[in-house]
Amino acid sequence: MEPSTPFQTDSLVxxxxxxxxxSVALGLRERGFYGRITGVGRRAETLAQARATGAYxxxxxxxxxxxxxxxxxxxxxxxxxxxxxxxxxxxxxRPGLIVTDVGSTxxxxxxxxxxxxxxLTRVIGAHPMAGSETSGPAGAxxxxxxxxxxxxxxxxxxxxxxxxxxESLWLTLGMRLLRMSAEQHDEQVAVxxxxxxxASVMLMMVAEKLGxxxxxxxxxxxxxxLASSNPPMRADxxxxxxxxxxxxxxxxxxxxxxxxxLLADADADQIAGxxxxxxxxxxxxxxxxxxxTHA
Amino acid sequence: MEPSTPFQTDSLVxxxxxxxxxSVALGLRERGFYGRITGVGRRAETLAQARATGAYxxxxxxxxxxxxxxxxxxxxxxxxxxxxxxxxxxxxxRPGLIVTDVGSTxxxxxxxxxxxxxxLTRVIGAHPMAGSETSGPAGAxxxxxxxxxxxxxxxxxxxxxxxxxxESLWLTLGMRLLRMSAEQHDEQVAVxxxxxxxASVMLMMVAEKLGxxxxxxxxxxxxxxLASSNPPMRADxxxxxxxxxxxxxxxxxxxxxxxxxLLADADADQIAGxxxxxxxxxxxxxxxxxxxTHA
Numbered sequence: 089m090e091p092s093t094p095f096q097t098d099s100l101v102x103x104x105x106x107x108x109x110x111s112v113a114l115g116l117r118e119r120g121f122y123g124r125i126t127g128v129g130r131r132a133e134t135l136a137q138a139r140a141t142g143a144y145x146x147x148x149x150x151x152x153x154x155x156x157x158x159x160x161x162x163x164x165x166x167x168x169x170x171x172x173x174x175x176x177x178x179x180x181x182r183p184g185l186i187v188t189d190v191g192s193t194x195x196x197x198x199x200x201x202x203x204x205x206x207x208l209t210r211v212i213g214a215h216p217m218a219g220s221e222t223s224g225p226a227g228a229x230x231x232x233x234x235x236x237x238x239x240x241x242x243x244x245x246x247x248x249x250x251x252x253x254x255e256s257l258w259l260t261l262g263m264r265l266l267r268m269s270a271e272q273h274d275e276q277v278a279v280x281x282x283x284x285x286x287a288s289v290m291l292m293m294v295a296e297k298l299g300x301x302x303x304x305x306x307x308x309x310x311x312x313x314l315a316s317s318n319p320p321m322r323a324d325x326x327x328x329x330x331x332x333x334x335x336x337x338x339x340x341x342x343x344x345x346x347x348x349x350l351l352a353d354a355d356a357d358q359i360a361g362x363x364x365x366x367x368x369x370x371x372x373x374x375x376x377x378x379x380x381t382h383a
Numbered sequence: 384m385e386p387s388t389p390f391q392t393d394s395l396v397x398x399x400x401x402x403x404x405x406s407v408a409l410g411l412r413e414r415g416f417y418g419r420i421t422g423v424g425r426r427a428e429t430l431a432q433a434r435a436t437g438a439y440x441x442x443x444x445x446x447x448x449x450x451x452x453x454x455x456x457x458x459x460x461x462x463x464x465x466x467x468x469x470x471x472x473x474x475x476x477r478p479g480l481i482v483t484d485v486g487s488t489x490x491x492x493x494x495x496x497x498x499x500x501x502x503l504t505r506v507i508g509a510h511p512m513a514g515s516e517t518s519g520p521a522g523a524x525x526x527x528x529x530x531x532x533x534x535x536x537x538x539x540x541x542x543x544x545x546x547x548x549x550e551s552l553w554l555t556l557g558m559r560l561l562r563m564s565a566e567q568h569d570e571q572v573a574v575x576x577x578x579x580x581x582a583s584v585m586l587m588m589v590a591e592k593l594g595x596x597x598x599x600x601x602x603x604x605x606x607x608x609l610a611s612s613n614p615p616m617r618a619d620x621x622x623x624x625x626x627x628x629x630x631x632x633x634x635x636x637x638x639x640x641x642x643x644x645l646l647a648d649a650d651a652d653q654i655a656g657x658x659x660x661x662x663x664x665x666x667x668x669x670x671x672x673x674x675x676t677h678a
Contacts, residue, residue, distance in 0.1 A: 168651065217600040237598050266597060276595035283589060284606040287582045290638035292661050294578060298634055300571035301668045302561060303532050305512040309672075310605050311579040315658075315665050323655035330646050337643055339593055343585035344636050351625050351632070356463065360618035363610075366587050370610050373596045377604075 095260035097186075097253065099124045101158035103173050105138035105147065108190045108219065109164030110228035113143035115261045118230040128154045138225040156180040160253065163189035167324040170197055174204040186250045187211040188257065192277065194241045194270035196328035212254040213241040215273060216263055217281075223318045234262035239277075241270045278332035283340060285322060286333070288314035390555035392481075392548065394419045396453035398468050400433035400442065403485045403514065404459030405523035408438035410556045413525040423449045433520040451475040455548065458484035462619040465492055469499040481545045482506040483552065487572065489536045489565035491623035507549040508536040510568060511558055512576075518613045529557035534572075536565045573627035578635060580617060581628070583609035 095116065102109040105127030113125050127144045128151050129135050135147045148154055155161060155176050163173050170191065177187060187210060191197045194213045201211050218236040238258045242251055255265060268276075291308070292315045295301050326333060350359050390411065397404040400422030408420050422439045423446050424430050430442045443449055450456060450471050458468050465486065472482060482505060486492045489508045496506050513531040533553045537546055553560060563571075586603070587610045590596050621628060645654050 215598075217598055219600075219602075236600055239598055273598070275593070276598050279590050279593045279595035280599035280603040284586055284602050286642050287586055287606060289658065289661050290635055290642060291579055291582055292665050293638045293641075294631060294634045295574050295668075296661075296664050298570070298574045298631060300574035301671075303510075303512055303534055303568070303571050304575035304668065304672075305514075305531055307514075307579050307609050308575040309669070310608055311583060312665055313605055314602050316662050316669075317658075319655045319658035319662055320651075322658050323651045326646060326654050327651040334643060334646050336589060336593060337639060337646070339589045340585055341636065341639050343588045344632060344639065346588075347581050347585060348629060348632055351621060351629050356615075356618045356622040359621050360614045363584065363612075363614035363617050366584050366591075367611050367614055369591050370587050370607055373590075373599065374604070374611075376596075377599075 093256075094119045094121065095253070095256040096121060097123050098159040099126065099157055100160050100162065101126045101128060101154045102144075102162045102164055103128045103151065103154075104163065104165035104169070105129050105134060105144065105225055106164060107223050107225065107227050108216070108232070109162065110138050110141055110143060110225040111218075111230065111232035112162060112164070112190075112257075112261065113138075114141060114228055114230040115233060116257075117143050119260050121260075123159075126154050126158070134225060141225055141228060143228075151176050152180045155185075156182065158182070158185060160186045160188070160257075162257075163187065163191070166321050167191055167193060167196060167328050168320075170200040171203065174201050178204045185210060186253050188214045188254045190214065190216055192281070192325045193328040194239070194273045198241070198270050208243070209245055209247045210250040212246060212250055213270065214254060214258060215239040215277070216258060216261070217277075218263075223321070231262070233258070236263055237266055238263035239266050239268060239273050241273060242267055274329050275332045275335070278329055278336040279339075282325060282329060282333045283336040285314040285317060286337065287340070288312045291315070388551075389414045389416065390548070390551040391416060392418050393454040394421065394452055395455050395457065396421045396423060396449045397439075397457045397459055398423045398446065398449075399458065399460035399464070400424050400429060400439065400520055401459060402518050402520065402522050403511070403527070404457065405433050405436055405438060405520040406513075406525065406527035407457060407459070407485075407552075407556065408433075409436060409523055409525040410528060411552075412438050414555050416555075418454075421449050421453070429520060436520055436523060438523075446471050447475045450480075451477065453477070453480060455481045455483070455552075457552075458482065458486070461616050462486055462488060462491060462623050463615075465495040466498060469496050473499045480505060481548050483509045483549045485509065485511055487576070487620045488623040489534070489568045493536070493565050503538070504540055504542045505545040507541060507545055508565065509549060509553060510534040510572070511553060511556075512572075518616070526557070528553070531558055532561055533558035534561050534563060534568050536568060537562055569624050570627045570630070573624055573631040574634075577620060577624060577628045578631040580609040580612060581632065582635070583607045586610070 124145050127138050127147045139147050216233050216238040218233045292312050419440045422433050422442045434442050492508050511528050511533040513528045587607050
């Protein structure tokens, strides 16, 4: 479902022109965005790579100046960098400025915003559920977000024009929008994103300890893919979402106990019954995502 | 490393013309195998699908007759079906018959062979580490095995001509051969194949229990891919390799404890340090497989 009119704003400032930020810029250009896009980054190499994509009008390391002329700011830095951006928004943001982000956790983003801004009604949190184990603007793609879910954390008191603008941004990039509270979001991504990352890391740890990498093949490669994700980015996520991840991990340990009991006591038919039930649940989920993507 | 002369034998009988068995047949045909290939299966649908691939000279459900005219038998049935095949080999196999297999565990295969055959020196166990979450001959591919590892469990007393023939078979299909004992094999695949399958299943179980599938994306899809594997086949593997899988699971539970301690006590930098170390280990493993594949 794309909006009837593609997203437009006078001056979009993308703070953090990395994989996600630059994919937003490329995606908007491809869909006819004609406003100004400014990328703000600290590292010269990142700025040069972002410039090479041709998606930005300007790339700069001057965050205060960029924020001072923005109609919308998209925050696409690691979670540990959000506070510094909100601080600059408080100092230099123009009246009416709309703020959204790509942060992988949402309660921490709201807490960081609250620490610096008195009015949060124009800060509309977003988590576009797309990514890659690569990082940096060189891996950016105009279609990175197409068909993927995007969670928006919208409070009843939020400004309607800010909500519309942020919804239009992500719809224009082809995402399907889901609204939920920051707490709900953080619990759910702990289960389907952060816990799978931990499982990947732990599978790698076990292989290091017990051996077996010499006979590892595609199943091991795929289940450990997330263990190659950017460590500081993942550490920020784990830091920001500790309680929900520990809750998911506790449930995962219960599942370990159940599996061990099956291996100790169940016969092959009983084991197959459990595996069949879980496979059906996965196939039903896959079918539902296919349907949504093609709807 | 391919053998100088591609594998040849007069009459290869593939018991179980499914994904793996038919991929062997297709791969051999593509590499100029000119002997007779007979596929033996029980289900008419499987036989029809296998016939449609064009890789077999004959497809039949008559196992005794097929074994009676074989120079080599490749057993590619689920682990729970091995005993019945060894029983027929004992009754109908000609002198000099060579036997190999694709079984995912190896100690159980040797035990099943020993239950029916007095001479195991021409039974050369193999585990070609390739597969897919699909099953059945329709998913077979001539290049399924290319570049992948194949474990051979060769005893010092095994017949040299049988060892050479089986090595030649898997080398012709483009595999890189690894020799180890059945026990070593079973411990290593428990770590890099069976434990990842369990982790996939458990991630799905946690998502069913706690919710979150609505925001699940590519990371979840990839880490749970193995949970869609064929349940009876996986149950057979778990049944045949209980002790080694439980050992891997015990190590995995220790890793869960370590992760929980990190989430409880460590700061983001300490967490990043652990993730960085694990990522490096994975990248080193990936680099080593690339090197072997292209060597």
